[in-house]
Amino acid sequence: MDEDGSSVAVGKSGSEHSHSARLKKAGEIKAMGRAFATVKKRQKANIARVADLENRKQRLLQTRKESIGNAGLLKQAVESLERNGIRVRMTGTREEAVSLVLAELAGEKLVVKSKSNLTKELGLTEALTDKGVEVVETDIGDRIVQIIGEKPSHPTGPASHLSKQEIADRLSAHFGHRIKPMAEDIVGLVRDEIAAYISSASVGITGANAIAAEEGAVLLMHNEGNIIQVATRPGKHIILAGIDKIYPNIEEALNMLKLQVFYATGALSTSFINIIAGTSQTADIEKKLIKGVHGPKEICLILVDNHRSEIAGGDYRELLYCIGCGQCLLVCPAYSVYGNKFSVGSQLGGRGVVYAALNGEGADGGELDICLGCKRCQKNCPLAIDTPTMVSKLRLERHLKLRQPQLARAYDFVRAHIDWIDDALALEATWLLARLMGLGEGKGKDKG
């Protein structure tokens, strides 16, 4: 097995190896394209069922404008949460956030975790693993990419770029037996492994889709049902959320969730929306208050800044309006050719690359050059976030810093398009070759 778990014959030449890598990448991009096409088809079928879609988007935009960087709203949220018995810790940097989580774990060596883009931004899993804590992802897609050491390709569909054949091949090594390329079998196997970890863990870590300031509540949305199990480990529930996740109240937070799920999946709702506004508790025996009856004894919310305050106060403020639906990725022609190569760290696509340049994850400029400036992301974003203008602004800043002539900007624009055409043609040629060789789409079909 090579480092990514796929089978590579011993003694393969360099060119054969790179040819295999190209076939693999082409297969991943095609699998991602099929997954994205399914979401777009579902969006088209369901759009008429979302009442007042345009009004909802306007209402959300107004809420985001008023909430981002609003110190008064943040203060109100902290007071309400603490009144409900949720301990709140505020933290500035990535390192501080990791230290706080370690302190909250208080020596626990196993922790189960649900999907959270913030924890990816913080590199939390890697940091905890370095300290000897076993961190187990509990979302099926996230657990798959964790086991096989892959990078996610979509904020809510992390394994979208992997075909069932590829997943089955690569999980076989982890489980030590041959796994059939059938979605049901794969899900059952991964679920059973996750369930065993969940029942052994005392502490669970989740993100938060939203925090409602008025009620002091945390909203969590999911389809798999794993999040509520993670959130109800008996010892402690640790929640990590960016300070940009604060909404004035539950109603506005639900409006965002409705739009987020529609743009991320094409559905009108996820299977579950949990609202947590305190611990499970009873005073049924002689009025003595007992906490943690059916859930954790303690809930700790870590509110993370990590450059958000700076961004909220500057020219790139709009970036923080993002609700993480990933709609921009579905329509981006660059992402459809490059996949998650158009990213920096955990930040995917054009908006992600701009965000990474500002939040300390770093972008060396090469990723910015991938953007074609076509504006499709902006036109299709529910909040009309103007990513292309932000990309151009960052490119210009880089040119000025390097004292490059203005002509270089035009050169970059032309080069991005030539590279894109070149890579799109190469992708199609590789994919055609893979199909002629009997690899690709036909290979992964369920037979049962």
Ligand code: SF4
């Ligand atoms: S402007 Fe850039 S990031 Fe946006 S859709 Fe076009 S190529 Fe993608």
